[in-house]
Amino acid sequence: MKITKRIFAFLLSVILISAAVPAAIAPVVSRADDEVENAPRFVYDTEDGSLISESDRAFLLSKFDSISETYGFDVVGMLTDDFMAYTHNDIYYNDIEAFADDYFDYRGYGYGYNRDGAIFIVSLEGGYWHISTRGYGLTALNDDALEHIEEVIMPYLRSHDFKGAFSAFADECDDMVAMAKEGHPYVMPKAPFNVLTSVLISIAVALIIALIITGKWKGELKSVRFKDQASDYLKNGSFNLALSRDSFLYETVTRTRRASSSSGSSSSHRSSSGASHGGRGGRF
Amino acid sequence: MADLKEYKCPCCGAAIFFDINSQKMKCPYCNTEYELETLKSYDEDLKSSGESNYDWGKLSGGQWQEGETSGLVTYICNSCAGEIVGDENRAATSCPFCGNAVVIKHQFSGMLKPDYVIPFKLDKEAAKAALRNHYNKKRLLPKLFKTENHLDEIQGVYVPFWLFDADVDATIRYRATRITAWTSGDYNYTKTSYYSVVRGGSLAFEHVPADGSEKIADDIMESIEPFDFSQAVDFQTAYLAGFLADKYDVNSDTCVKRANERIKKSTESAFASTIKGYASVFPENSAVNVNNGKAKYALYPVWFLNTSWQGKNYKFAMNGQTGKFVGDLPCDNKLKRLWTLGLTGIITPVVLLLLYLIWLL
Numbered sequence: 146m147k148i149t150k151r152i153f154a155f156l157l158s159v160i161l162i163s164a165a166v167p168a169a170i171a172p173v174v175s176r177a178d179d180e181v182e183n184a185p186r187f188v189y190d191t192e193d194g195s196l197i198s199e200s201d202r203a204f205l206l207s208k209f210d211s212i213s214e215t216y217g218f219d220v221v222g223m224l225t226d227d228f229m230a231y232t233h234n235d236i237y238y239n240d241i242e243a244f245a246d247d248y249f250d251y252r253g254y255g256y257g258y259n260r261d262g263a264i265f266i267v268s269l270e271g272g273y274w275h276i277s278t279r280g281y282g283l284t285a286l287n288d289d290a291l292e293h294i295e296e297v298i299m300p301y302l303r304s305h306d307f308k309g310a311f312s313a314f315a316d317e318c319d320d321m322v323a324m325a326k327e328g329h330p331y332v333m334p335k336a337p338f339n340v341l342t343s344v345l346i347s348i349a350v351a352l353i354i355a356l357i358i359t360g361k362w363k364g365e366l367k368s369v370r371f372k373d374q375a376s377d378y379l380k381n382g383s384f385n386l387a388l389s390r391d392s393f394l395y396e397t398v399t400r401t402r403r404a405s406s407s408s409g410s411s412s413s414h415r416s417s418s419g420a421s422h423g424g425r426g427g428r429f
Numbered sequence: 430m431a432d433l434k435e436y437k438c439p440c441c442g443a444a445i446f447f448d449i450n451s452q453k454m455k456c457p458y459c460n461t462e463y464e465l466e467t468l469k470s471y472d473e474d475l476k477s478s479g480e481s482n483y484d485w486g487k488l489s490g491g492q493w494q495e496g497e498t499s500g501l502v503t504y505i506c507n508s509c510a511g512e513i514v515g516d517e518n519r520a521a522t523s524c525p526f527c528g529n530a531v532v533i534k535h536q537f538s539g540m541l542k543p544d545y546v547i548p549f550k551l552d553k554e555a556a557k558a559a560l561r562n563h564y565n566k567k568r569l570l571p572k573l574f575k576t577e578n579h580l581d582e583i584q585g586v587y588v589p590f591w592l593f594d595a596d597v598d599a600t601i602r603y604r605a606t607r608i609t610a611w612t613s614g615d616y617n618y619t620k621t622s623y624y625s626v627v628r629g630g631s632l633a634f635e636h637v638p639a640d641g642s643e644k645i646a647d648d649i650m651e652s653i654e655p656f657d658f659s660q661a662v663d664f665q666t667a668y669l670a671g672f673l674a675d676k677y678d679v680n681s682d683t684c685v686k687r688a689n690e691r692i693k694k695s696t697e698s699a700f701a702s703t704i705k706g707y708a709s710v711f712p713e714n715s716a717v718n719v720n721n722g723k724a725k726y727a728l729y730p731v732w733f734l735n736t737s738w739q740g741k742n743y744k745f746a747m748n749g750q751t752g753k754f755v756g757d758l759p760c761d762n763k764l765k766r767l768w769t770l771g772l773t774g775i776i777t778p779v780v781l782l783l784l785y786l787i788w789l790l
């Protein structure tokens with residue numbers, strides 16, 4: 146009897162576990178309201194607990210919290226095994242930009258009416274990373290700032306130093322938001338004036354101009370040439386335009402993608418919730 | 430079935446068909462669609478285009494009156510066999526064509542009598558002054574050329590020209606494009622619209638000259654154009670006194686080809702100037718018909734100047750009526766290289782400064 150009970154309990158647990166497995170494989174992006182309220186600013190969602198140690202996770206969380214509260218600007222980090230395992234409305238994600246936007250939107254991140262904030266997501270499978278910005282994030286983390294942040298975090302990501310990457314992201318956000326609040330959002334510093342290249346370009350341009358001038362002078366030495374036209378001998382008043390017909394035949398349309406916008410600006414797109422997001426991402 | 434008609438695609442030239450879905454004519458190869466009206470008018474454009482025709486009447490000069498040629502002699506150059514005509518009192522010292530000093534006097538033998546002559550308006554001194562002036566403001570002219578080159582000969586020559594009068598009818602079909610560009614979303618769009626443009630009408634040319642002398646370079650003669658025909662007078666032997674005259678040795682039938690070329694080009698550009706509002710205009714077919722063509726034989730006044738420098742001959746010509754002076758001059762290539770280097774040296778800092786200012790912005 147006891148054995149039967151045990152077998153029954155075992156079978157039941159197998160059924161329960163197997164029923165629970167798909168839910169574990171496919172976590173949904175949107176959560177219940179109470180979870181939204183308390184969504185942590187650092188999410189560690191990987192099976193391998195050793196990528197960032199417990200204490201470092203606590204350190205990162207407190208760092209994100211402290212920066213967010215200082216500026217009223219949510220700074221969020223997330224390390225996940227695979228963003229493609231997540232679903233929204235039963236549809237799996239295949240684009241990390243859409244996932245990052247939705248994770249930020251549906252998990253309730255962002256301060257105030259404009260949902261000011263930024264999220265940095267690293268997805269280990271395939272080596273994806275993405276930063277999504279919303280509200281004031283589009284101002285503070287403009288295109289220039291995101292380009293700079295990419296330069297800073299890429300070395301950490303390439304060496305799989307995830308703690309370093311998230312910590313650096315937090316520090317950069319700290320600086321960028323502070324600068325923006327002072328009224329001077331980050332602008333990519335100008336590349337230094339390259340003297341050698343400039344001199345070479347100047348010589349080449351000057352040589353071409355000089356050749357054009359001396360070529361013109363050489364041309365002045367030549368005055369004998371055929372006259373192709375006889376318009377000097379056109380009888381005055383004899384020109385009579387009797388037929389003049391212009392008919393449209395057909396047209397062709399070509400399109401080319403526009404060059405990306407200039408520095409200091411922020412290019413944005415709409416997420417599935419309809420909110421306007423900025424962002425930058427790639428692979429490592 | 431007799432009026433079964435095949436239309437060709439104006440875009441790619443393939444046969445095109447009526448497309449039921451779009452209710453338009455459609456090319457199965459390039460997929461371009463056309464309104465029926467468009468093709469109809471284009472077809473008319475094609476029909477109205479044709480070949481060029483040059484219809485010249487009998488081309489001739491007049492005949493000499495008896496006794497009129499008695500004072501004329503012919504000089505023949507021993508070197509180039511150039512034949513020139515002058516009055517018997519004139520001592521031709523050198524050949525105006527090749528500069529050779531030996532010319533032999535012959536009795537004048539027959540040629541057509543010119544219809545018109547434009548008498549010389551400018552004298553030898555004017556030609557010399559024009560030559561000096563011709564050297565001015567030529568930076569790359571070798572410095573020694575001015576001082577060292579030796580003026581071998583100045584000759585006033587009446588050059589034989591055939592003058593062509595003609596009425597021209599022309600129909601010219603052009604392919605023209607209009608380009609509009611706009612931006613939408615992430616893309617720049619460029620729309621190119623193609624048009625069939627037809628221009629037709631008439632115009633007339635008077636006294637289009639063509640050099641009737643084989644020995645005188647046609648490009649030099651065209652370079653000193655234009656001559657003002659309003660000052661031409663009926664030919665009289667007296668005008669030759671003190672000058673030489675070349676006999677024509679290229680007949681009008683040969684010269685008319687060059688006149689036709691120039692008339693055709695001028696006609697095309699005259700009609701092209703009435704086409705406005707397009708980004709590009711290319712002539713596709715030009716039918717130029719020359720009617721009522723007449724040719725006259727005339728002598729035009731030209732000063733020829735021969736100079737030599739460092740063993741090379743330089744030939745100059747001046748329009749004896751208007752004073753227009755031409756002649757190719759030598760180029761001092763060493764000086765040209767020096768100037769190129771010097772100018773590069775001056776311009777480089779300016780460009781560098783500009784680059785720096787652009788970087789500062």
